[in-house]
Amino acid sequence: MIYLDNSATTRPFDGVVDRMAGAMRESWFNASAAYAPALTVEKEIRECRRCLAKAAGAQENGVIFTSCGTEGDNLAILGTAETLHAPMNFVLSAIEHPAVAETVKRVLRMGHEVRVLPVDSAGRVRPDAARDLIDEHTALVSCMQVSNETGAIQPLSELSEIIRSAAPQARFHVDGVQGFLRVPLNMGKLGVDFYAVSGHKIHGPKGIGALLVNPGKRLVPQMTGGGQEGGMRSGTYDAPAILALGEAVREMTARAPAERLRALKLRLWHHLKGIDGITANGPEPEDAELAAPHILSLSFEGVRGEVMRNALEGEGILVSTGSACSSHKQKVSAALLSMGLDREKADGTIRVSLGCLNTEEEMDRAAEAMAAQYGVLKRFQRR
Numbered sequence: 452m453i454y455l456d457n458s459a460t461t462r463p464f465d466g467v468v469d470r471m472a473g474a475m476r477e478s479w480f481n482a483s484a485a486y487a488p489a490l491t492v493e494k495e496i497r498e499c500r501r502c503l504a505k506a507a508g509a510q511e512n513g514v515i516f517t518s519c520g521t522e523g524d525n526l527a528i529l530g531t532a533e534t535l536h537a538p539m540n541f542v543l544s545a546i547e548h549p550a551v552a553e554t555v556k557r558v559l560r561m562g563h564e565v566r567v568l569p570v571d572s573a574g575r576v577r578p579d580a581a582r583d584l585i586d587e588h589t590a591l592v593s594c595m596q597v598s599n600e601t602g603a604i605q606p607l608s609e610l611s612e613i614i615r616s617a618a619p620q621a622r623f624h625v626d627g628v629q630g631f632l633r634v635p636l637n638m639g640k641l642g643v644d645f646y647a648v649s650g651h652k653i654h655g656p657k658g659i660g661a662l663l664v665n666p667g668k669r670l671v672p673q674m675t676g677g678g679q680e681g682g683m684r685s686g687t688y689d690a691p692a693i694l695a696l697g698e699a700v701r702e703m704t705a706r707a708p709a710e711r712l713r714a715l716k717l718r719l720w721h722h723l724k725g726i727d728g729i730t731a732n733g734p735e736p737e738d739a740e741l742a743a744p745h746i747l748s749l750s751f752e753g754v755r756g757e758v759m760r761n762a763l764e765g766e767g768i769l770v771s772t773g774s775a776c777s778s779h780k781q782k783v784s785a786a787l788l789s790m791g792l793d794r795e796k797a798d799g800t801i802r803v804s805l806g807c808l809n810t811e812e813e814m815d816r817a818a819e820a821m822a823a824q825y826g827v828l829k830r831f832q833r834r
C-alpha cells in the first residue's frame with residue numbers, strides 16, 4: 452500500500468506508539484492528584500507543554516490541551532464570542548475547514564456579523580479584501596495557515612499587519628492543523644493569538660491536540676468542570692495521549708521534514724506535469740513561499756476525481772478527492788470553486804498529501820500509476 456492521504460491523518464511514528472503504550476502502563480495516574488506518581492506525570496505533561504510552546508513560538512502557560520484540532524478551533528471562536536457584550540464582526544477566509552466555517556455559523560446565530568475573505572486563483576486570501584473587511588468592530592479574524600485542499604500557504608503576516616493597524620482589539624486565530632511543523636510559524640513574532648494544532652496530522656495519536664493561546668487574550672472556556680488547564684479546559688488529563696503528542700512534536704522537530712517533503716512532492720509532480728490534461732491547483736507547486744511542502748491538488752481533465760481515486764485504490768495507492776471529512780459527502784469542493792475553478796475541474800480533482808514516512812520510490816510508483824490510469828480513463832471522458 453502507498454498511503455498518500457496524510458492530510459486526512461498520518462500513521463503514528465513507532466516512537467509515538469511506544470510512548471503511548473509505555474505511558475498507559477506507567478503514567479496512568481491522575482495528573483491532578485497530590486501523590487508522588489501523579490506529580491511525576493504532571494511533570495512529564497509540563498515537558499510536553501514546553502516542547503509544544505517552543506515549536507510554535509508560544510508561551511508555556513498558553514498551551515491548552517484539547518481532544519483535536521476541531522476542539523481548538525471551537526474554543527478560539529466560541530470562547531471569543533462569549534467574551535463580547537455587544538454585536539461585533541467575525542472575519543474568516545472563504546476556504547476554512549468546517550471546524551471553523553461551521554463554528555462561525557453559531558456565532559452568526561448569537562447575533563454577530565460574519566464577513567468572508569475571498570481568495571485568489573491560487574487559493575490564497577486576498578489582503579486587499581482583508582483591508583476592506585477588517586475594522587474597529589472586528590472581534591476575531593480566522594485564517595488557516597495552510598489550505599487542507601490545495602496546500603496554499605496563507606498570507607498571515609499581511610493579515611497580522613492589517614489587524615495591527617485596522618483592528619488592534621481583534622484577536623487573530625490561525626488553524627494550524629495542516630501547517631504545524633511543516634511550515635514555520637512563530638506565534639509571538641506573527642502576533643497570532645490562537646493557534647490550533649492536532650496530534651494525528653503530525654504522526655501523533657488521534658484524540659489529542661492543543662490550542663496555543665496568547666495568555667493576554669481572554670477566552671471563555673467551552674468545557675467546564677474540574678478546572679484543569681487553568682480552568683480553560685476541564686476534564687482529566689489524557690496523559691498517555693499528551694505524552695505521545697509530545698513525542699510526535701519532538702520527532703517532527705528533529706526531522707525538520709519540510710525540505711524532504713517538498714523534494715518528494717516535486718518528484719511526483721515532475722513526473723506528471725508534462726502530461727496533457729493533468730494540472731496542479733493552488734500555487735505553483737515549485738513555489739516554496741506559497742505552496743506547502745506536503746500537499747498537491749491535481750485535476751485530471753475529463754475524469755472525475757472519485758473515479759481516479761477508486762482506480763488508484765485498485766493499484767494500492769490511497770489518495771482523497773478532497774478533505775477527508777467532506778469526501779464521503781460527494782460534494783464539489785467549495786474551496787476549489789471559490790478559487791474560480793469550474794465545477795467540472797473541481798470535480799476532477801484528487802488531493803495527494805505526503806507525510807514523513809513516504810519514500811521516493813513511492814512517488815515514482817504513484818506517478819506511474821496516475822499516468823497509466825489517466826491514459827485509460829480519459830478515453831471514457833464524461834460528456
Ligand code: PLP
Nearest residue numbers: 519520521548550599626628649
Ligand atoms: N482544520 C483543518 C485545516 C483540517 O484539515 C482538519 C482536519 O482535516 C481540522 C481542522 C480538524 O482537525 P481534527 O481532525 O484534529 O479535529
